[in-house]
Amino acid sequence: MTVRIIARLDIKGPNLVKGIHLEGLRVLGKPEHFARYYYETGADELFYMDAVASLYQRNSLTDIVERTAREIFIPLTVGGGIRSLDDIRTSLRAGADKVAINTAAIKRAELIREASRAFGSSTIVVSIEAVRKPDGSYEAYTDCGRERTGLDAFDWALQAAELGAGELVVTSINQEGTGKGFDLELTGRIAEAVDIPVIAAGGAGRMQDVEKVISEARADAVSVASIIHYNSVRKIQYDGNEFEREGNIDFLRRGISNSHIQDASIGQIKDYLVNSHIDCRC
Amino acid sequence: MTVTRPTKLDVAIVDYGMGNLFSVKHASEYVGLGARITAEKADILGASAVILPGVGAFGDAMAALKRLDLVGPLQEIGRSGKPLIGICLGLQLLMTESYEFGRHRGLDLIEGPVVRLRNAAGGHAKVKVPQVGWNRVFRPEPSGDASQAGELPVTDDPWRGTFMEALPDGEYMYFVHSFYVEPRDQQVMLSTTCYGDQVFCSGIRSGGIFGTQFHPERSGPQGLRIYKRLANLIHTRDQGAQRSDV
Numbered sequence: 001m002t003v004r005i006i007a008r009l010d011i012k013g014p015n016l017v018k019g020i021h022l023e024g025l026r027v028l029g030k031p032e033h034f035a036r037y038y039y040e041t042g043a044d045e046l047f048y049m050d051a052v053a054s055l056y057q058r059n060s061l062t063d064i065v066e067r068t069a070r071e072i073f074i075p076l077t078v079g080g081g082i083r084s085l086d087d088i089r090t091s092l093r094a095g096a097d098k099v100a101i102n103t104a105a106i107k108r109a110e111l112i113r114e115a116s117r118a119f120g121s122s123t124i125v126v127s128i129e130a131v132r133k134p135d136g137s138y139e140a141y142t143d144c145g146r147e148r149t150g151l152d153a154f155d156w157a158l159q160a161a162e163l164g165a166g167e168l169v170v171t172s173i174n175q176e177g178t179g180k181g182f183d184l185e186l187t188g189r190i191a192e193a194v195d196i197p198v199i200a201a202g203g204a205g206r207m208q209d210v211e212k213v214i215s216e217a218r219a220d221a222v223s224v225a226s227i228i229h230y231n232s233v234r235k236i237q238y239d240g241n242e243f244e245r246e247g248n249i250d251f252l253r254r255g256i257s258n259s260h261i262q263d264a265s266i267g268q269i270k271d272y273l274v275n276s277h278i279d280c281r282c
Numbered sequence: 283m284t285v286t287r288p289t290k291l292d293v294a295i296v297d298y299g300m301g302n303l304f305s306v307k308h309a310s311e312y313v314g315l316g317a318r319i320t321a322e323k324a325d326i327l328g329a330s331a332v333i334l335p336g337v338g339a340f341g342d343a344m345a346a347l348k349r350l351d352l353v354g355p356l357q358e359i360g361r362s363g364k365p366l367i368g369i370c371l372g373l374q375l376l377m378t379e380s381y382e383f384g385r386h387r388g389l390d391l392i393e394g395p396v397v398r399l400r401n402a403a404g405g406h407a408k409v410k411v412p413q414v415g416w417n418r419v420f421r422p423e424p425s426g427d428a429s430q431a432g433e434l435p436v437t438d439d440p441w442r443g444t445f446m447e448a449l450p451d452g453e454y455m456y457f458v459h460s461f462y463v464e465p466r467d468q469q470v471m472l473s474t475t476c477y478g479d480q481v482f483c484s485g486i487r488s489g490g491i492f493g494t495q496f497h498p499e500r501s502g503p504q505g506l507r508i509y510k511r512l513a514n515l516i517h518t519r520d521q522g523a524q525r526s527d528v
Binding site for chain 2: 001002003004039044069070073074075092093094095096097117118119120121122123166167195196197220221280281
């Protein structure tokens with residue numbers, strides 16, 4: 001079995017953005033350009049996340065999903081602001097293969113059961129965004145890491161799996177966007193506890209981090225963003241005028257500044273994994 | 283009353299309310315096939331080929347096909363020699379029966395059951411079910427005497443003349459499933475795949491009936507090659523039919 005490298009694209013309005021700790025979003029470019037580039041350079045899946053959908057109660061991703069699905073023939077997961085079976089249906093009709101649910105599933109866990117029954121377990125990815133507490137416990141958060149829930153992240157992972165989730169994507173909010181590596185304890189304990197695949201997210205800064213979360217925390221798939229975006233932004237032609245509608249683009253003009261991130265292409269990441277005796281599609 | 287369509291439909295994609303049918307439609311259109319997502323019997327019976335896709339539970343899917351009165355038409359197509367392609371759950375529906383959440387009758391076009399992947403594999407690390415991800419697809423091992431003799435009949439490529447033609451052995455395809463098919467007749471096995479310590483049937487072919495446990499429409503450029511071959515097979519077959527009409 002191969003380990004999947006999933007290109008995660010956080011989307012705000014018409015733009016691909018990237019934040020730190022899921023906040024402070026900065027514009028990187030057009031999501032479609034990055035999506036096509038990642039498809040062509042060996043991404044195993046794409047993961048579109050509407051970065052502000054829970055906040056503004058909207059879902060603006062549908063148009064981008066439709067355009068992407070016509071030209072990209074790898075699995076596409078869509079998350080952010082999905083609240084109901086109707087929202088799931090809309091995403092699937094736009095061309096998504098799976099949806100990721102966090103806030104709505106925590107508000108009403110039965111949604112996981114209903115959705116997996118209606119669309120098949122493999123269509124339903126439950127997204128767990130966890131914060132590590134000073135006492136070493138982990139709490140699940142909603143709304144892109146803004147709202148605490150009081151739920152223990154490990155209990156919630158087990159419950160989500162029992163209710164019929166097909167996969168879990170586990171994000172460490174502490175690590176997200178920092179480039180300081182994945183939270184191996186969080187990922188490892190969940191991957192050990194459940195029988196369904198676990199996608200590690202949040203924190204990849206170097207290829208070694210990706211290798212570590214697979215070999216040490218037994219992640220079945222790894223979601224990467226900054227590490228590949230910062231690599232790709234130099235290679236994808238873009239027109240600065242396209243981004244005037246929404247968002248902070250100073251970052252694009254100034255260049256990359258996060259010193260923890262050693263960017264790499266998907267091909268480089270996979271070569272590194274293969275050299276570390278990890279099986280992946282090359 | 284039947285509705286006459288301006289042009290003949292290349293592919294009818296059977297819509298029984300489950301799964302992402304749109305990726306199948308997009309892939310079909312990408313290779314130049316006229317495709318429609320439909321639950322209309324006339325569309326399904328009139329199309330040059332029928333794709334039965336699907337993600338979800340076997341019992342629910344069969345119930346939906348019955349409700350739509352599509353069981354009979356699909357069985358008729360399967361026995362007619364017209365290309366009928368089952369993808370993922372669609373492949374499983376072609377079988378006799380499934381043991382997913384109880385026991386359910388399938389379309390019974392291919393004899394054999396649908397059974398669950400095992401979680402635990404003796405001595406191995408935990409195997410996750412569902413299998414989600416890319417895995418290799420191989421030509422089936424030659425059965426019986428040939429394998430015992432250790433000689434592969436290289437001239438007899440099981441993928442020749444099928445939509446898998448010219449694909450390298452061991453090509454990666456995208457899988458999402460908890461169950462797999464066990465055809466009674468080994469001869470209908472088109473491909474095999476290994477997961478954990480299990481080798482399972484990942485593709486079948488019997489007359490005009492094809493099936494893949496993987497999703498060619500989600501398997502990148504190599505998956506699209508399967509669609510391209512399928513388009514060639516459909517168009518070649520249509521041209522043959524037109525010639526024999528006159």
